[in-house]
Structures are given as C-alpha cells and as structure tokens.
Amino acid sequence: MARPERIAVLGAGSWGTTFAKVLADAGNDVVLWARRAEVAEAINGSRRNAGYLPDVRLPESLRATDDAAAAVHDADVVVLAVPSQTLRENLAGWQPLLPADATLVSLAKGVELSTLKRMSEVIAEVADVPMEQVAVVSGPNLAKEIAAEQPTATVVACADHDRAIALQHACSTRYFRPYTNTDLIGIEIAGACKNVIALACGMAVGLGFGHNTMSSLITRGLAETTRLGVALGADPMTFAGLAGLGDLVATCMSPLSRNRTFGERLGRGETLAQAQEAAHGQVSEGVKSCSSIRQLAARHGVEMPITDVVHRVCHEGLQPGPAAAELLGRERKPE
Ligand SMILES: NC(=O)C1=CN([C@@H]2O[C@H](COP(=O)(O)OP(=O)(O)OC[C@H]3O[C@@H](n4cnc5c(N)ncnc54)[C@H](O)[C@@H]3O)[C@@H](O)[C@H]2O)C=CC1
Ligand SMILES: O=C(CO)COP(=O)(O)O
Incomplete structure (x- = not known):
C-alpha cells in the first residue's frame, strides 16, 4: 500500500491537534476539523490552539476547518480524535462523507457505556466498514509532551498489517516512533x-x-x-x-x-x-x-x-x- 498523503483529523482537542501536528511534521497533507469555527480560524491565522495547547506553534502546512465534508474529502486516512462516549454520535454524522477505502483511525481510549464496545468495534459498525479498515494509535502519549517534540514511542494497531505499516510510515517523525501491532483487543483494553x-x-x-x-x-x-x-x-x-x-x-x-x-x-x-x-x-x-x-x-x-x-x-x-x-x-x- 502506498504511503498515505491526504489525512483528515476530526477533533481539535489536545490529542487531535497534537497528532495532526505529528502527521504534518511527517510530511503529509493534513486538515484538522474543529467543532468551533473560531478555533479553526485561530489555527489558520495565528498557528495556535489556545484553549488546549497555548504554548505550541503549529506547523504552517497544517490547515484547519470547521467543515467536516471539506476535511475528509479525498482523504486516505481519517483520524477520529473525539471522546469515546461521543464517538458513535460524531461518526454517524460523518459516515456519509467518508471516502470508501479510507483507513479510519481511533485515538480514543475508552469503552462505550451503552454497548460495552471497544472504539474499533463502534467505528466498524457505524462506518459500516470491515475491521481491517480500522486502526488504533495508543501508547505513552501525553499530548503536551509530544506537542513540545519530546521523544516518545507508540503503537499503531490494525488487523491489516499492510495498513498498519502505511500508517506507521505516515506518523513517523524524529520525535515520534510508532511500532506496529495486530492485537486490537489488547491495545484498546489496555488504553x-x-x-x-x-x-x-x-x-x-x-x-x-x-x-x-x-x-x-x-x-x-x-x-x-x-x-x-x-x-x-x-x-x-x-x-x-x-x-x-x-x-x-x-x-x-x-x-x-x-x-x-x-x-x-x-x-x-x-x-x-x-x-x-x-x-x-x-x-x-x-x-x-x-x-x-x-x-x-x-x-x-x-x-x-x-x-x-x-x-x-x-x-x-x-x-x-x-x-x-x-x-x-x-x-x-x-x-
Ligand atoms: N490528551 C492526551 O494526551 C491523549 C488523549 N487521548 C485520547 O484521545 C481522545 C480525545 O482526547 P483529547 O483530544 O485529549 O480530548 P479533549 O477533551 O482535549 O478534546 C476533545 C475534542 O473532541 C471534540 N468533540 C467533538 N464532539 C464532542 C462532543 N459531543 N462532546 C465533547 N467533545 C466533543 C471537542 O471539541 C474537542 O476538540 C480521548 O479518548 C483521550 O483518552 C489519547 C492519547 C493522549
Ligand atoms: O492517554 C494519555 C496518555 O497516553 C492521556 O492521558 P489523560 O487522558 O489522563 O491525560
């Protein structure tokens, strides 16, 4: 599988913003979706997300929008960076917009209250895609330290090893080192x-x-x-x-x-x-x-x-x- 180039990150909180920076620093074309238009405007204008990461200057190449359709248009990878208890509702709204073969990546660490499902299970169900299309990123990844470019490692997990490797390439930087894994159950339960x-x-x-x-x-x-x-x-x-x-x-x-x-x-x-x-x-x-x-x-x-x-x-x-x-x-x- 070719290296992904167009990446949408949906959710501009601490981790969504930080992971978007990682992906942009790794050379991808990244669009970050924020719920509030003023957050997207501030990121595009002053290169800051003041509410979550006030001390961090975001890369020039990172673009932000409050338009989810524009964010996911033609994306090879769609990263879901919203809280686990709202992911189902958020994703249901985005589902009609998702490119058919995009890798859907969960950053959320939780188990859904109403169903007791892991996030990859929620994603496969709501987006109506095979589990092989869903990946998870999880590790010792405190957003503020990564945004300050302190070295860390992480795990990119996907049942489809080729997709895991493509995503590993897409998020490797000089300060962020991802390892692959295919054990989604273990990675998500641990997280x-x-x-x-x-x-x-x-x-x-x-x-x-x-x-x-x-x-x-x-x-x-x-x-x-x-x-x-x-x-x-x-x-x-x-x-x-x-x-x-x-x-x-x-x-x-x-x-x-x-x-x-x-x-x-x-x-x-x-x-x-x-x-x-x-x-x-x-x-x-x-x-x-x-x-x-x-x-x-x-x-x-x-x-x-x-x-x-x-x-x-x-x-x-x-x-x-x-x-x-x-x-x-x-x-x-x-x-
Ligand atoms: N912050 C961190 O260091 C890390 C966080 N995570 C996980 O990533 C996920 C997201 O975390 P953060 O970005 O840190 O959270 P956050 O609280 O900083 O931001 C949440 C984002 O989701 C958006 N959102 C969309 N719909 C929402 C709704 N209905 N209700 C509330 N927020 C909504 C918010 O606007 C905000 O941009 C969580 O599952 C967290 O456990 C994972 C690794 C590191
Ligand atoms: O998942 C995290 C670090 O890997 C972030 O933890 P908190 O959500 O407790 O800040």
Missing part, C-alpha cells in the same frame, strides 16, 4: 483500563500516599487489565508493551494526565462535580469507562477490584480512604 488505574493512582496521591502505593496500584492494575484482555481474546504480551505498561506508567505517574489529576482531586476530598468543573471540559475518560469496564468484566466473570472501587468512588459515594482500606483488606492470595 481504556489505564485511565481507570490512573484515577486510582491520583486518589492515592490526593490521600498523601507515595511511590510504593503507586507502584502497587500500577502492578495490580496491570494484572486486572491483563485478566480482562485475555478473557476477551487479547495476546497477554501486549500488556507488557508500549500501549500496556508503557501508557499505564506514563499516565499514572504524570501530573499532566487528566485522569490522574481528576483522581487526585477526589483523593483530596473534592466531589465528582467539583473535579469535573476543574477539568474545564477536557475529557477524563476513566470516569465513565470505569463503569463500562466493570460491566464488561462482570459479563466475562473477571475480577477487577481496583476498577470496582474506582467506579464506586466516582458513582456510588464511596470515599477514597475507605476504598484504599477495602483494597488492602481483601482476601489474601498468591500473586
């Missing part, structure tokens, strides 16, 4: 679950706990994530890779993570509404995915104790302190 574990780590920070607590949560979080993934058919090795352990460590350890920051606020005693207000509309996917992942785990008979308490803290009034005590007080077992 969704790490947000929930990051909420738990944030709560631990908010409660005043240190690195032993964080490392314990990361490691046991990886264990429960792997259990779920394997039950769904994932390759267990995926969880030791960039989209597994890599992203889990980055998100749980970094104050730049919205999920960890959200958890920290809850750990300090703020309510869900207060933490949501402080997020200024930026998405903390784990707050909703903790519920869908918990349901998915129950459906498959998988124990996910950290995810369970995160759900109950976020949605059932459990306090972070007693949640920690509950995890420590569980039945003793071998590792």
Whole structure:
C-alpha cells in the first residue's frame, strides 16, 4: 500500500491537534476539523490552539476547518480524535462523507457505556466498514509532551498489517516512533483500563500516599487489565508493551494526565462535580469507562477490584480512604 498523503483529523482537542501536528511534521497533507469555527480560524491565522495547547506553534502546512465534508474529502486516512462516549454520535454524522477505502483511525481510549464496545468495534459498525479498515494509535502519549517534540514511542494497531505499516510510515517523525501491532483487543483494553488505574493512582496521591502505593496500584492494575484482555481474546504480551505498561506508567505517574489529576482531586476530598468543573471540559475518560469496564468484566466473570472501587468512588459515594482500606483488606492470595 502506498504511503498515505491526504489525512483528515476530526477533533481539535489536545490529542487531535497534537497528532495532526505529528502527521504534518511527517510530511503529509493534513486538515484538522474543529467543532468551533473560531478555533479553526485561530489555527489558520495565528498557528495556535489556545484553549488546549497555548504554548505550541503549529506547523504552517497544517490547515484547519470547521467543515467536516471539506476535511475528509479525498482523504486516505481519517483520524477520529473525539471522546469515546461521543464517538458513535460524531461518526454517524460523518459516515456519509467518508471516502470508501479510507483507513479510519481511533485515538480514543475508552469503552462505550451503552454497548460495552471497544472504539474499533463502534467505528466498524457505524462506518459500516470491515475491521481491517480500522486502526488504533495508543501508547505513552501525553499530548503536551509530544506537542513540545519530546521523544516518545507508540503503537499503531490494525488487523491489516499492510495498513498498519502505511500508517506507521505516515506518523513517523524524529520525535515520534510508532511500532506496529495486530492485537486490537489488547491495545484498546489496555488504553481504556489505564485511565481507570490512573484515577486510582491520583486518589492515592490526593490521600498523601507515595511511590510504593503507586507502584502497587500500577502492578495490580496491570494484572486486572491483563485478566480482562485475555478473557476477551487479547495476546497477554501486549500488556507488557508500549500501549500496556508503557501508557499505564506514563499516565499514572504524570501530573499532566487528566485522569490522574481528576483522581487526585477526589483523593483530596473534592466531589465528582467539583473535579469535573476543574477539568474545564477536557475529557477524563476513566470516569465513565470505569463503569463500562466493570460491566464488561462482570459479563466475562473477571475480577477487577481496583476498577470496582474506582467506579464506586466516582458513582456510588464511596470515599477514597475507605476504598484504599477495602483494597488492602481483601482476601489474601498468591500473586
Ligand atoms: N490528551 C492526551 O494526551 C491523549 C488523549 N487521548 C485520547 O484521545 C481522545 C480525545 O482526547 P483529547 O483530544 O485529549 O480530548 P479533549 O477533551 O482535549 O478534546 C476533545 C475534542 O473532541 C471534540 N468533540 C467533538 N464532539 C464532542 C462532543 N459531543 N462532546 C465533547 N467533545 C466533543 C471537542 O471539541 C474537542 O476538540 C480521548 O479518548 C483521550 O483518552 C489519547 C492519547 C493522549
Ligand atoms: O492517554 C494519555 C496518555 O497516553 C492521556 O492521558 P489523560 O487522558 O489522563 O491525560
């Protein structure tokens, strides 16, 4: 397959804007779709997306529009950079506009609440395309660091290995190094679950706990994530890779993570509404995915104790302190 040249990125939030910059820096012809016309105008005029990445100057070659039809026209690749719980609705609106053979790329890390589907499943269903046409990009990819051109690696996953390689070429830059993978289930489950574990780590920070607590949560979080993934058919090795352990460590350890920051606020005693207000509309996917992942785990008979308490803290009034005590007080077992 030839190297893609026309790429549309739909969603001009933190990651959509940053990934569009990566694609433009890699030499592609990139159009970024923003919901609000003034955001598109500011990107075209001042090369800034002030609401999300105020300190970053975007490449001259990156064009923005609020017209989705113009953005996707003739695109070889369409990147979906909207939150996971709105992706179905957003994509349904764009579906009639999509070029027939375009690779559809998910950047979202979540599991849909109403259906318990992964994002690639939602995309294949709504766009009515074979799963081989859908790809996922996931890894330790905090947008602000990548926008500042700090080196990172990532995973480009697609059941069609040739498409994965074409996309790998399209998003390789001197600061962004993608690896290919064909295990969509593992990559997506890892990406969704790490947000929930990051909420738990944030709560631990908010409660005043240190690195032993964080490392314990990361490691046991990886264990429960792997259990779920394997039950769904994932390759267990995926969880030791960039989209597994890599992203889990980055998100749980970094104050730049919205999920960890959200958890920290809850750990300090703020309510869900207060933490949501402080997020200024930026998405903390784990707050909703903790519920869908918990349901998915129950459906498959998988124990996910950290995810369970995160759900109950976020949605059932459990306090972070007693949640920690509950995890420590569980039945003793071998590792
Ligand atoms: N920010 C990051 O560092 C990374 C984010 N991700 C994932 O990428 C996805 C998008 O994240 P961000 O760009 O960071 O989110 P964001 O909150 O910064 O931006 C979301 C974008 O989606 C648009 N949007 C379209 N329809 C929407 C609707 N109905 N409701 C809300 N927003 C709507 C918003 O206008 C905005 O441009 C999430 O699933 C996130 O987990 C993945 C890797 C890195
Ligand atoms: O997915 C991310 C890093 O890989 C971003 O995490 P947050 O959504 O918690 O900021």
